[in-house]
């Protein structure tokens with residue numbers, strides 16, 4: 001079953017009109033590369049732990065915590081990408097039947113609401129980070145400080161919020 | 172007034188049924204219905220968040236382990252996390268409330284909340300499925316799940332490898348041989364379904380480890396109650412609660428022991444192992460005490476604790 | 485109860501004007517919590533949810549199981565599966581749709597997500613079905629329904645999240661999903677046969693099958709091998725179900741490179757898609773956590789279990805009521821949020837029930853069985869209008885097909901699902917045979 005007719009290209013009609021993916025911009029590519037690296041590291045941590053346990057009888061004591069922290073970092077580094085792609089789960093039921101200007105307006109409204117939520121997330125993460133800095137919160141076995149993760153999350157939410165409102169509008 | 176309590180243990184956990192729920196009912200009784208406690212069907216955050224949740228007012232009443240978070244907040248709370256502290260959860264909890272709540276000024280480490288209770292469970296054992304530990308050499312190379320830093324340092328000093336993971340992961344890892352053993356109470360052996368995967372359980376006089384728990388109410392909420400209600404609630408909390416929850420832990424341990432029967436080889440640690448543990452523990456206790464700063468004497472507090480629970484060092 | 489219902493209506497209204505579900509849940513949950521409890525606590529609660537969700541060790545399976553599926557999708561294995569399945573059914577009327585169902589089931593054995601399964605298989609099977617003049621409704625219906633198997637046939641992100649919420653044994657949940665998953669494949673195959681018998685114009689007779697190439701055979705072997713590797717690793721005690729995700733991802737990378745079907749571009753896409761899909765899922769988990777804290781505080785779980793208790797029903801009737809509640813919620817809620825919101829409410833209720841069957845004496849067995857029931861109703865919710873996530877996936881891949889067409893095509897599979905659900909409820913042994 002090869003050489004079939006290709007599927008239609010271009011943006012789906014249920015995409016909010018005017019949004020174009022900007023997967024070529026520098027910030028997008030950098031964050032994508034970081035996310036890819038974090039996925040590889042997640043895989044590596046598990047493999048080193050499992051293989052080390054059987055082949056060398058040397059389990060990797062920090063595997064549990066490293067997995068936790070890599071996962072959190074991955075979520076935060078990928079969130080702006082998803083936001084810029086318009087990749088959050090949205091529901092289109094009747095909206096595409098509305099006139100185009102109204103669709104554009106609702107699209108902007110939804111983007112602004114999402115950006116507000118993300119900005120609020122960022123603010124709360126900064127507060128958490130400051131708290132953890134003061135209390136010296138660290139992970140149990142590797143004693144890694146937790147505050148940087150909170151600040152990374154805050155930065156991620158800020159970039160995501162910007163991505164939500166600044167998505168390019170086509171002419 | 173209604174106090175919102177967030178509970179993260181499974182709803183049927185013995186200390187939920189036999190300590191927190193009865194306490195909640197009694198609050199209503201002693202305040203003649205002016206104050207009620209509503210326990211949420213589902214926790215309002217992750218277990219480690221529970222102290223901050225009470226402080227920040229997400230819930231009014233919470234409980235949890237001091238060792239949940241690794242930070243500089245609950246340093247003096249570690250009094251109750253050492254070895255050789257006591258074999259009876261009531262005595263442990265009462266001593267802990269009296270000493271940590273007294274000269275070690277627990278209230279200062281729980282800023283933003285009012286203390287309703289401080290408590291500990293029954294003695295911790297060292298379970299494993301590889302070999303009976305008869306000399307310190309038998310500890311070499313065992314991969315043991317431990318609850319936190321102190322026990323980790325202790326078993327490392329005897330040549331074992333400590334591993335950290337959440338208690339719910341223990342079953343998976345133990346049954347798959349990822350770990351060889353775990354430090355746990357009697358109750359946890361049945362609660363986490365470990366009986367079939369444990370062969371030897373070594374008891375140490377006073378327990379190889381213990382965990383310390385807080386039970387707190389948001390300070391502003393507390394201040395908003397009338398003085399009479401506060402006094403009435405205080406009367407069934409604190410030491411009275413230490414006895415109640417201690418009994419709940421003891422009963423849970425007894426039930427578990429009955430259920431396990433002879434499926435696991437329980438034995439007392441040989442003298443050589445005990446003295447090696449004591450030597451390693453002594454250093455760690457001293458280091459902790461030295462780090463407490465002026466005004467707090469950790470070694471004296473430990474001695475007093477053991478005096479109250481009747482453990483000879 | 486009233487407050488929760490109002491909140492649900494507001495939530496749906498926000499979702500309908502296209503605020504992403506994750507953020508709509510965060511807004512309603514955060515504001516609702518603030519109104520009931522004060523803004524300071526609400527802010528702290530929101531902050532905790534955002535910070536801690538990513539630190540959840542067990543959720544590491546989400547990016548890794550998705551990555552595993554994406555790597556295999558990029559290596560051309562899905563195409564191989566489809567061609568092989570076509571060898572089985574190609575000569576029958578509706579054969580391509582049946583091959584679609586079977587290859588979806590096969591891909592489900594190496595992909596933990598229903599959405600990823602549907603998205604991957606649509607790219608492979610849809611062009612073929614179009615070329616031979618299949619109606620869009622049957623073609624998309626088969627993919628949307630077949631894709632739902634991704635969360636039932638192990639590995640499964642949803643089964644892991646169920647295990648996480650209830651402390652049920654994830655390894656046993658995986659085993660429990662196998663027979664119901666096979667039953668699902670059989671049901672969908674029958675659904676295709678019935679559909680084309682009733683309306684032959686849905687699927688013209690193709691009458692030719694493409695020869696199976698060497699790479700198709702390799703694809704089938706690779707999928708089987710990876711499935712066996714994961715299951716044997718888990719049950720042989722080499723790694724935990726959580727670690728299986730990391731090991732499976734590594735194995736998938738090895739397979740992709742060994743078979744040589746992976747271009748650099750495809751690898752990059754696999755990484756990028758996995759990262760963005762994970763962020764999307766975590767945003768939903770965060771939103772659901774915030775929303776769920778609010779409805780818990782508003783007393784919804786208590787009122788629901790009170791209502792069910794006050795009805796004074798038999799155990800079986802209680803279970804049916806719960807299933808009906810799930811079916812109704814499943815129309816409106818996104819699948820993952822539905823599980824995160826409801827399972828903590830219902831599982832304590834169900835695990836207390838006595839069903840009077842020997843096989844259900846053990847509360848752990850009840851929990852496993854309930855987990856499978858929950859996953860099957862979740863599968864159904866994925867294809868039930870108005871909010872059916874698998875249907876949305878198809879629509880974004882095939883923009884020229886209307887939602888109405890897909891939902892029409894899905895109907896016959898939905899009927900098969902209901903039959904399967906009733907079988908799984910009536911015969912717990914289907915779920916528990918392998919798991920105990």
Ligand code: NA
Pocket residue numbers: 591592593594595596597633634635636637638639640
């Ligand atoms: Na699957």
Ligand code: NA
Pocket residue numbers: 814815816817864865866867868869870871872873
């Ligand atoms: Na639905």
